[in-house]
Amino acid sequence: MSGTMQSRENVALEIRGLRIDVAESGADIVDEVDLTIRRGEVLGLVGESGSGKTTIGLAVLGHARRGVAIHGGTVRIGDRDLNGLDAKELRSVRGKLVSYVPQDPGTALNPALRIGKQILEVLETHGFGANQAEREARVVEVLSEVMLPGVPEFLRRYPHQLSGGQQQRVGLAMAFACRPAVIVLDEPTTGLDVSTQTHVLQTIRDLAARHGVAALYVTHDLAVVATLADQVAVMYAGRVVEQGSTADIFANPAHPYTRYLVAAAPEMDGDRQMVGLVGRAPSPGKRPVGCAFALRCELATEECVAEFPGVTDVGTDRPHQVRCVHAFGVPDRTALRVASTARVVRESEVALSIRHVDAGYSGTNVVHDVSFDIQRGECVALVGESGSGKSTLSRSIGGLHREWTGEIVLDGAPLEKSSRNRPVAQRLSIQYVFQNPYSSLHPRRSVADSIARPLAIAGVDARDAAIEVDRMLERVSLSSAYGSRYPDQLSGGERQRVAIARALVSKPHMLICDEVTSALDVLVQAAIIELLVDLQRDLGLAMLFVTHNLPLVRSIAQRVAVMSDGKIVELGDTAETLQHPREEYTKRLLADTPVIPTFSNN
Amino acid sequence: MAGAPYWGASATAASSTFMGIFKLIVRRVLLGVVTLLVVSFAVFALTNLLGDPVHRMLGRGALPEVVKAKRAELGLDRPFFTRYFEWLKGLMTGDPGNSFSNGSPVMDIVGDRIKNSLFLMFVASMVSIPLSLFIGARAALRRDKTFDRVTSNQMLIFAAMPEFVVGAFLTVLLATNVWHVFPATSRIRPGQPPWSDWKGVILPAITLTLAVTPHVSRTMRAAMIEVLESDYVEMARLKGLPERAVLWRHAFPNAVGPTLQVIALNIAYLAGGVVVVESLFNYRGIGIALRDAIPVANAPIVQFIAMFIATIYVVCNLLADLGAILVTPRLRTRLQ
Amino acid sequence: MSAEKPAGVWRSSLRLWRTRIGIALVLLLVGVAIVGPWVAKFSPSEFAGTPNTRHVPGTWLGTDYLGQDVVSRFLHGGRSILWMASVSTLLGFVFGAAIGLIAAYNRGRLDDVLMRGMDILLAFPQLLLALVALTTIGPEPWLIITIVAFTTMPRIARITRGAAVPVVERDFIGAAEALGESRFRIITKELLPNVTGPLLVEANLRLTYSIATIAGLGFLGFAAEVNAADWGQMVQENRTALTVAPWGTLLPAFAIALLTVGTGLIADGVSRTVAGVDRGRPDA
């Protein structure tokens, strides 16, 4: 839907009217997609899981997964329309003219082939260079471009002998090997630690700019897009609902959905609460004729549901296109952000005290001499990269990990290592919420039964328990009708609410939240954080909030403990620590964490 | 700092895992040896329960002195454990003892039969392994298409029916009532190689092939489907590789690993399955030897055949483990 | 939104034609085995006419090698196979599943010991030991059942453990542990309900093999009751007379084939259902 007015010069990728269907039912996965990327430009394609962004990314290579069919439209690279090519022609284009960087290089690299061979075979297939010697030289060259050593010893490695960051660099090398015109990157930094992510993003930006490659960067992470992309396209339920320059999208989000997205993104500075949004996007086959966002939109009117809104350009000097009936009627995004309510008054009473804890696996320690307290009514965030030992520590407190020494004291009484050896009252007063709500609920047990289980252990009789369960469901903003449902009938956010209800039903003093939002989309994440903040305040809970997501900490914790290599390197007031970190490690972590920069509101 | 080369240092500590994988192999071998020892004891104890062969040989009216002499001659008068350990020692030094019925060395009687049975197993494996790899791979590629549906239903039926029923149907179909192309029974004469009556090998071989092919092809199909749906096969396609390279370089090698285990299990199964099939077709192998030896309590023969089958099983499993290590770089690189 | 319990694997598998055909076949043969002895014209060892004759007055499909009525023996010959196969499978299933679940949940040393034990059992030349034991002790039903149960158990244990290990790793098990639930309760209430699918498949497969094994023992001359009719034994007895009196072999062979194919079809139907069942993953 972009730029007929603009010069077509330098356009590397042009998508027009792309529609992709579920092959069997013909339901649209994405429809009416128009995108344009120029040489050397990065377009960030943003959307929640299920919005169809990966489907579009693959369609740029003329590929549709099993059960999915490209229905119509054009995908033009240079002077070729990929949708008009047969299988053989497509093969000659893939990897050469347009290439792909997968989400998880750990599974996308062939475990049985040496990485040198995996890069070389792209060059061989497409007849790069005049002879084998040139191709081998190119392998070394492209490896150095992605900052990997091109030495034989490295080329002979298998994927499993590389770190996650190295694997992703090999993925990049494969993609850049033939010097393509267009490159599709599908959330290439998802599984990586922030420092590695920063390096990989830097490499992507440099290579795209240096070689004039047009990059389509598919992601759910607004902060990454804000730092990397020149243009942004926002997807909702299979349509591009807003696109424009990165500055415009972040400074003046025009579509209500985008506005929510921006408002839900955690921020490192400022003292605003994140705002979430309930509900979920309709899936293919269940989409309305009108605006798919109408059910969740506060501005929705009759007009919105009558037919799908057309394109409105709200840009002043450059295109900024929105598919919303009330595109001009959207208030400033900051209005959505609620100033954080007065924080909980921290009581001086200690709820949990961790003293000289070492923990590890079969003799190897991953947590070294950790000591800190959590007051009643206080939330302490435990932040660290993967392998920092934060999970081991939290699992030790929860009684799930037994190999530790030292002392953990809850309400004045020391905790046994295994939860099974702890007295019932103690077990119930320390509760754990897990990272992945798709795995933490018994799939064959109803929601009510799952929530009622701690009460049964506490010896509450069934009738009182049922009342309590209903009350708890209301408390986490699910109606009591949810009680009879089963986990597979719930969305990720709803499941996490159930898990929280189960944790809180026994009125614990201490709640451990282990990466509870990392499996969720950003709007859902914000809503869960809102809920946790409310609950913590109302119930006076002590909370340990474990996360790798530094900006998130700002919205929930009063104090933050930064963990690295099994040690607490810094512990202090959240705002203070994030703004004026004392330790080198914290400074580096903060520097590597992508944040949405302030875009001037022109 | 972003400009500095990113020389990752992880995963280079491969040499320390060398001992791990070496230990693994030693452990597997030891486990195999322990298994064989347990089996040998069970076999020896059970065959001793078969009853006293002396009475059967000499008849009920035999004089006690004669019986005693015979028992001494066969070594049956010594304590159980002495005999067990002697037998075990014999087995390991290649002397499994002498037949009770005529005193000739077990190897003279069974050697031939083992060759015949091994030949039958060899023929069945040589047909069924490539066949089932082919069927499995093709069914995975043509998933839910006609070839897949037809073969998977056929395989299901063959997998369910016992060999002797399949063999009986084959006999009706190919050897007696319907057509008469192959003999219903095999006639290998003593001292002759099994291929001297090659027509007689065909029906037993087909029966065994039909017993084994479904399992291997099903495993291959499942492994292949998993591999075809993997990210790296999608990636190979997105790199523009020709379909040939996608299948043979990227998919097939990764599907064979998991299938090896099942192939080994099935070869081991063949070693047991021959007993029934040989009996059905009167094929002169260990099955027939066993059938003749059990009723007369000819323990040395039964013991030797039992140990033969158990050994095949253990060796096949060991080879499958080693094979899996060889075709899986994740395991193999630790060996270097 | 419906608030039904996710339909059990078994019930959803009934939607597949292969499962229904399988059940029909099994019911048919179970019916024959149960009702057969009452409707049979002759007793199993009654002389009906000239041996090995295709057309004998008073018989449908002729006589066998001893001049007994083929149809009557067929009607009598299913019971022993069916009940012994069912009981031995059930025994092997119960012990195997228990061992598999315990191994999967406890991991570590207990897992090692249990599963290595199962491996050793698997390495036994079982058919052979069965032959020796049956020759020594005699073809007693309890012995046949024990032997077949012992061949079933390690396989069920392996499958159960394999299916349970990924479940053990899911967080709801951790949630139950954090609540301090007992091991027994975790194994029976948290673990077991989540492996029923693969277990059901394996149970049906094992039943198929138990039937085949017991019929095979009959074929090798180890039917539980020597003079009574037994489908496996009938194939053995009459196969030399295939050309003149084929039904003595064919009728029991068909019975065994249909029965095993029936249980095989059920196993396949269930396994297809299990493969398609929602694993609780979000659609990407």
Ligand code: SF4
């Ligand atoms: S079109 Fe209407 S419903 Fe859709 S986003 Fe705009 S205002 Fe909301």
